[in-house]
Amino acid sequence: MPRPGTETLGLAAGAGAARPAPxxxxxxxxxxxxxxxxxxxxxxxxxxxxARKLPRLTSLAARxxxxxxxxxxxxxxxxxxxxxxxxxxxxxxxxxxxxxxxxAVNLCRDRLRRRRPGGADDLDALVDPGPAPDxxxxxxxxxxxxxxxxxxxxxxxxEAVVLCHYQDLGNIEAAVALGISVExxxxxxSRGRRALRAALSDLVR
Amino acid sequence: xxxxxxxxxxxxxxxxxxxxxxxxxxxxxxxxxxxxALAWLEAHPGEGAVLLAEARAxxxxxxxxxxxxxxxxxxxxxxxxxxxxxxxxxxxxxxxxLGGGAGLAAACLAGVMAAPILLATPAPTPSPAPPAVAxxxxxxxxxxxxxxxxxxxxxxxxxxxxxS
Numbered sequence: 001m002p003r004p005g006t007e008t009l010g011l012a013a014g015a016g017a018a019r020p021a022p023x024x025x026x027x028x029x030x031x032x033x034x035x036x037x038x039x040x041x042x043x044x045x046x047x048x049x050x051a052r053k054l055p056r057l058t059s060l061a062a063r064x065x066x067x068x069x070x071x072x073x074x075x076x077x078x079x080x081x082x083x084x085x086x087x088x089x090x091x092x093x094x095x096x097x098x099x100x101x102x103x104a105v106n107l108c109r110d111r112l113r114r115r116r117p118g119g120a121d122d123l124d125a126l127v128d129p130g131p132a133p134d135x136x137x138x139x140x141x142x143x144x145x146x147x148x149x150x151x152x153x154x155x156x157x158x159e160a161v162v163l164c165h166y167q168d169l170g171n172i173e174a175a176v177a178l179g180i181s182v183e184x185x186x187x188x189x190s191r192g193r194r195a196l197r198a199a200l201s202d203l204v205r
Numbered sequence: 206x207x208x209x210x211x212x213x214x215x216x217x218x219x220x221x222x223x224x225x226x227x228x229x230x231x232x233x234x235x236x237x238x239x240x241x242a243l244a245w246l247e248a249h250p251g252e253g254a255v256l257l258a259e260a261r262a263x264x265x266x267x268x269x270x271x272x273x274x275x276x277x278x279x280x281x282x283x284x285x286x287x288x289x290x291x292x293x294x295x296x297x298x299x300x301x302x303l304g305g306g307a308g309l310a311a312a313c314l315a316g317v318m319a320a321p322i323l324l325a326t327p328a329p330t331p332s333p334a335p336p337a338v339a340x341x342x343x344x345x346x347x348x349x350x351x352x353x354x355x356x357x358x359x360x361x362x363x364x365x366x367x368x369s
Contacts, residue, residue: 041295046284055274062272063270084290087298142266161267170235186227190225
C-alpha cells in the first residue's frame with residue numbers, strides 16, 4: 001500500500017483486483033474548478049474546498065475510527081495533502097474526491113494498524129446527540145445500535161459500507177478509493193450488510 | 206460472491222444480489238446495471254417489492270446513525286496552515302515545472318561558456334590536474350532553488366479577505 005498522500009488511483013494488485021474498475025471517473029469532476037483555483041493559490045477556493053470536503057472527511061474517518069478527535073486529525077491531514085496536490089493534479093484521470101477518499105481511507109488504515117490489539121472502537125459515542133426532529137429519541141437508540149453493529153464488522157467490510165452508503169460513492173469510485181475491483185467491492189458490501197442485518201435483526205421489520 | 210458485469214443475466218437473482226450489496230435504492234446500484242434493473246422492476250412490480258423489502262428495512266436503520274457536523278472551530282483550525290501550505294505547494298510546482306528546462310539550459314550555458322576555454326587550452330597533460338567543474342543540472346537546480354528562496358507565489362489574499 002502506498003504511503004498515505006502518495007496515492008495513485010490504479011487498482012491494487014492481489015486478491016480481488018482481477019478486473020480493474022472501469023475509468024468512468026474520468027468523465028466529469030465536480031471539484032475541477034475549485035481544484036484549479038486552489039492550485040493557483042486562491043485562498044477563497046481553499047476555503048470553499050475545505051467547507052465542501054471537511055464534513056465528508058470527518059464523517060468518513062469518524063465512522064472508520066470510532067473516535068472524533070482522531071477523525072478530525074485525519075480530515076485535516078487529508079485536506080493538507082489535497083492543497084499540496086492541487087497544483088500538480090492531473091485532470092481527467094480520476095475525480096479529486098475519489099483520490100481524497102483514498103488518502104483518508106489509507107490514513108485511517110494506518111491509525112487502525114497502530115492501535116493496540118483489543119482496543120475497542122467507541123462507535124457508541126459517535127451518534128449525533130440531538131434527536132432527529134422527525135423521529136424523536138427512538139432514532140438515537142437505533143443510531144447507537146447501528147454504530148455498535150458497524151464496530152463489529154471487519155475493517156474492509158466497514159470501509160465498503162461507509163463509502164457506498166454513508167459517503168454516497170458509486171461502486172466504481174468506491175472500488176478505486178479502496179484499491180480493489182468492483183467485484184470485490186460488491187462482495188464486501190454483501191457480506192457487510194448481511195452481518196449488519198443479523199446484528200440488527202430484532203429491529204428489521 | 207463473484208459476479209461478472211459482462212456475463213451476468215439480469216434476473217430476480219441479480220436484483221436480489223444488487224439489493225443485498227447496495228441497498229434498495231436503485232440510484233446506489235452500479236450504473237452498468239441500473240437501466241436494466243429498473244426495467245425489470247417495472248415489469249415485475251410485485252416480485253420486485255418483495256425482493257427489495259429486506260434491503261429497504263436495513264437502509265432505514267443505517268440512516269439512523271447520524272453524526273454531528275464539524276463545528277466552526279474545527280474548520281478554523283483546519284484552515285490555519287492553509288496559506289503557508291498552498292504557497293509552498295505552488296513554489297514546489299513552479300520549481301518542478303522549471304526543473305527539467307533549467308537543467309537543460311544550464312547544461313547548454315555551461316557548454317557555451319566552456320568552449321573558448323577548451324579551444325584555448327593545450328592538449329591535456331597526464332598530470333593529475335583537478336577536473337574542471339561544470340554546471341550540472343543538479344547544480345543549476347540548487348542555484349535556482351536558492352535564487353527563488355524569496356519568491357512567493359501570488360495567492361488570493363485579497364479575495365480571501367473579501368470573502369471572510
